[in-house]
Amino acid sequence: MDRTETPLISVRELSKRFILRKKREPGALFREKETVQALREVSFDIARGELVGYIGPNGAGKSTTVKILSGILTPDGGEVRACGKVPWKERKSYVRRIGVVFGQRMQLWWDVPVLDSYTLLKEIYRIPEKSYRERLGELTEALDLSGLLRTPLRQMSLGQRMRAELCGSLLHRPELLFLDEPTIGLDAVSKLALRDFLKWENQRYRTTVLLTTHDMEDIAALCPRVMVLGHGRKLYDGTLQTLLGRYDRLRTAEVRYDREDCVPVLPEGIRVERTGEGYRLCYRPETLPTGELLSLLQKAGPIRELTVQPQNIDRMIADMYREMDL
Amino acid sequence: MMGVKTLRLYLSSMGILLKSQWQYPASFLMQTLAQLVMEGGEMLAVVLLVDRFDHLNQWSGGDLYFFFGLMSVTFYLTECFGRGITGQFPSMVRMGHLDTLLVRPRGILTQVMCSAVDPRRVACIAVGAVSLALGSRMAQVHWTLPKALLLLESVFCGFFLILGLFLTEAILCIHSVKSVEIANTLTYGGRSACQYPVDAFPRPLRVLFTVAAPFALVMHVPASRILEKPLFPWPTWTAWLCPLAGPAVFGLMAFLFSRAMRSYRSAGS
Numbered sequence: 194m195d196r197t198e199t200p201l202i203s204v205r206e207l208s209k210r211f212i213l214r215k216k217r218e219p220g221a222l223f224r225e226k227e228t229v230q231a232l233r234e235v236s237f238d239i240a241r242g243e244l245v246g247y248i249g250p251n252g253a254g255k256s257t258t259v260k261i262l263s264g265i266l267t268p269d270g271g272e273v274r275a276c277g278k279v280p281w282k283e284r285k286s287y288v289r290r291i292g293v294v295f296g297q298r299m300q301l302w303w304d305v306p307v308l309d310s311y312t313l314l315k316e317i318y319r320i321p322e323k324s325y326r327e328r329l330g331e332l333t334e335a336l337d338l339s340g341l342l343r344t345p346l347r348q349m350s351l352g353q354r355m356r357a358e359l360c361g362s363l364l365h366r367p368e369l370l371f372l373d374e375p376t377i378g379l380d381a382v383s384k385l386a387l388r389d390f391l392k393w394e395n396q397r398y399r400t401t402v403l404l405t406t407h408d409m410e411d412i413a414a415l416c417p418r419v420m421v422l423g424h425g426r427k428l429y430d431g432t433l434q435t436l437l438g439r440y441d442r443l444r445t446a447e448v449r450y451d452r453e454d455c456v457p458v459l460p461e462g463i464r465v466e467r468t469g470e471g472y473r474l475c476y477r478p479e480t481l482p483t484g485e486l487l488s489l490l491q492k493a494g495p496i497r498e499l500t501v502q503p504q505n506i507d508r509m510i511a512d513m514y515r516e517m518d519l
Numbered sequence: 520m521m522g523v524k525t526l527r528l529y530l531s532s533m534g535i536l537l538k539s540q541w542q543y544p545a546s547f548l549m550q551t552l553a554q555l556v557m558e559g560g561e562m563l564a565v566v567l568l569v570d571r572f573d574h575l576n577q578w579s580g581g582d583l584y585f586f587f588g589l590m591s592v593t594f595y596l597t598e599c600f601g602r603g604i605t606g607q608f609p610s611m612v613r614m615g616h617l618d619t620l621l622v623r624p625r626g627i628l629t630q631v632m633c634s635a636v637d638p639r640r641v642a643c644i645a646v647g648a649v650s651l652a653l654g655s656r657m658a659q660v661h662w663t664l665p666k667a668l669l670l671l672e673s674v675f676c677g678f679f680l681i682l683g684l685f686l687t688e689a690i691l692c693i694h695s696v697k698s699v700e701i702a703n704t705l706t707y708g709g710r711s712a713c714q715y716p717v718d719a720f721p722r723p724l725r726v727l728f729t730v731a732a733p734f735a736l737v738m739h740v741p742a743s744r745i746l747e748k749p750l751f752p753w754p755t756w757t758a759w760l761c762p763l764a765g766p767a768v769f770g771l772m773a774f775l776f777s778r779a780m781r782s783y784r785s786a787g788s
Contacts, residue, residue: 263622265622288622302539303539304538304542
C-alpha cells in the first residue's frame with residue numbers, strides 16, 4: 194500500500210438505517226415499524242491499486258456499503274470521498290469513473306447480441322471511438338469473449354454471462370471497480386478465469402478493486418487485504434493470513450487401523466466420528482500436541498493410514514462469525 | 520433532459536429494444552392485433568353515441584370523433600414511447616434494475632425513458648388517427664398551417680402531460696417499493712373522461728380536468744379552436760398558450776421525482 198498518496202476511497206463513520214414496515218398485526222391500529230441499522234460508523238481507507246476483499250455473513254451490510262460507494266444509496270450519516278467526489282452528490286461525474294458488477298443482477302440487454310449492448314454503453318459513457326475499439330479488443334481477448342460477441346446474453350451460460358458483464362463494466366476504463374459477489378454460482382474453471390482476469394486488470398491499470406464474496410478462495414487468491422463486516426460494524430481490517438491465524442487452531446486427523454475392531458481411547462473434549470473404515474477427529478495441537486495424540490492412537494492397534502489436515506477455510510470463517518457473535 | 524446527444528441515445532436505445540422485441544415476432548403480432556381490437560371497441564362506444572344522439576351540447580358527431588382521436592393518438596403515443604415511465608417503472612424498482620441505471624452517467628429519467636418502448640401501441644395510435652381524420656372531415660375543418668401546428672403542439676404537450684401524471688405512480692413507488700395502481704386513477708380516469716369535451720361533465724370534474732390534470736387546457740382548448748367552436752370565450756392566442764400546461768405539469772413532477780430519488784432504498788442484495 195502506498196501511504197504517501199491520498200487514499201482513493203476514504204470512508205468515515207458511515208451509517209445507514211432502513212425502516213422496515215411490518216405487516217399489521219390483527220387488531221392493531223398501526224403497522225409496527227422496525228429500524229434496521231445496516232451500517233454503524235464504518236470507517237476505512239483504500240489506496241489506489243489495492244485489491245480489497247469485503248466479507249461478512251448475509252445481511253452484514255456489505256451490499257449496502259457497495260451501494261453507497263457506487264452512488265445508489267444516500268447514507269444517513271458519515272462521509273465518503275471516492276475519486277475525490279461524494280458519490281451520491283456528484284453521481285453523474287462520479288459513476289463515469291467507476292465500474293460496478295452485481296453477481297445477481299444483469300446489466301446488459303438480454304435479447305440482443307452483447308456487441309449491441311457494448312455499442313449502447315459506448316454511447317451512454319460517451320467513449321471515443323478509438324478508445325472504445327482498443328479497449329474492446331483488449332477485453333475480449335483477456336476475457337476470451339471473441340467467439341461470443343454476436344451471441345445474445347440469454348443464450349449464454351452463467352460463466353460466459355459474467356465475463357460479458359465484466360467486459361461491459363470495464364469498457365469506459367474505470368479507476369475503481371466494485372464487484373458484488375461476482376463468482377456466485379460459477380463453476381471452478383469460470384472462477385479461476387475470473388480471478389486471473391481481475392489480477393491482470395489490477396496489475397496492468399492499477400484498477401482498484403473492492404470485492405464482496407462468500408467464497409474465501411476468491412479472497413485467498415486475490416486480496417492481500419480483507420475487511421470483515423458484521424451487524425453493520427467493521428470487525429477486522431488486515432491481511433487474510435493474520436485473520437486466519439487467530440482462528441486456525443484446529444486440525445483434523447483421519448486414522449485407519451489394520452483391523453476394524455481397534456477403538457482409540459482419547460481424552461474428553463476431542464470430537465471423534467466414525468467414518469466408513471476408520472475415525473475422523475478434531476483436536477487442538479495447543480492442548481493436545483500431535484505427538485501425544487499419535488501415541489494414544491497407536492495404543493489402540495497398528496495404524497495403516499494417518500492424515501492430518503488444517504481446518505477447512507469456510508469452517509474457520511464460520512467459527513470466526515460465531516465467536517464474533519454474528 | 521433534451522439535447523442532441525440525449526436524443527441520439529434515445530434512438531439507439533429504441534433500436535436495441537425493438538430488435539429485442541422482434542426476437543418474438545408471433546407474440547408481437549398477436550398482441551398488436553389484440554390492441555387493435557381493444558381500441559376499436561373504445562371507438563365503437565363513440566360511434567354508438569353519435570349514432571344515437573347526433574350531438575352532445577354544441578358538439579356534432581364529427582367534433583366528438585375529433586376529440587376522441589386526439590386523446591387516443593396522444594395517450595398511446597405516450598404509452599408507446601414513454602413505456603419506461605408509464606409501465607415499467609414499478610418493476611424496475613422492485614427487481615433492482617433501477618440500481619443499474621444509477622451507476623451510469625446519465626439522468627435517471629432519461630435512462631428510464633430509454634429502457635422501454637411499446638410498439639404494439641401503434642395499433643391504438645392508428646385507430647386514433649383514423650378517428651381524427653374522420654372527425655375533421657365530418658366537421659369540415661378548413662385546415663391551415665397554424666391549425667396543423669396547433670394540433671401538433673397539442674399532441675406534443677399532451678405527451679408530457681400524460682408522462683407527468685404517470686410520474687405520480689413512479690414517485691409513490693420509490694417510497695413504497697411496490698406498484699401503487701391507485702396513483703394512476705387520475706391518469707386513466709382523465710383519458711376515459713377527456714376523450715369527450717370537458718363541458719360535457721359537471722363542474723367538479725371540469726375543475727379537476729382543467730386545474731389538477733389539465734387535459735382540457737392541453738387538448739380541448741386547441742381542438743375546439745381548430746373546430747372553430749372555442750370552449751372558452753378567450754382570445755385566440757390563449758389556444759397556443761394553454762397546452763403549455765402539459766410540459767409545466769411534467770416539469771413539476773420531474774422535480775418531485777428527483778427529490779424522491781434521494782430517499783430511494785434499493786432492493787435485494
